Amino acid sequence: MKHELRCVESDFCNEISGQEDTTFSAIYEGNPPGRVLWESGNFRLLADMSPLCPGHLLLLPIEHHLSFADLIETHGETLSGILSTVIPMYRETFGRLTFLEHGSSLAMKSGACISHAHWHLLPVDGRGVDALITADGLPSNLLEHLGQLATFSGKPYFLCGHEGEFRVYNGERPMRSQYLRSVVGRILGIPDPLWDYALVVRKEILRETMDRASHWRTPLADAG
């Protein structure tokens, strides 16, 4: 199991392009058959394959980018439009909403895993996330607007967004792997290291998440 999930986040391109033999299908064996909840333009909203709690989703671009900082210049307007739909829809279904991203850089590509940009959506208190990251000593900047994220293109960073504000933490210092999952694990009271996506795959929670969001309609589905 650990081996199967090792490169879980590099599998997005295959999965998004409709390839059937994916890590997701190997683990979930058709129940459910897919994990896309909503789509619009260049972005998709998926359930996290190894969710930390109900409502743990991923927002990602269909094109391959290393981080949201890399795509914000070209897709920023689309993204703003998507957020104005997704935020109220998410809050109605799952309560509060915090966005998290570990923005990767080319320097981090040296390993076998190439990251496909994604934001985590979690129904946790973002102020708590900010407090824990700040307590770990990472310097940060509050963005005046999301477009400023472009200045972090090519650099490693951690992003935390909630209540319309986005804070970017310097990610130069090596942190434990899956650092943001470990922070959310602390907030949710998940014992260390059971937030590791390869150690525990909470399949029932993914299924509950898919069920609770099943009434979401994608613009494409409405058009069809």
Ligand SMILES: [Zn+2]
């Ligand atoms: Zn990709």
Ligand SMILES: [Zn+2]
């Ligand atoms: Zn991630």
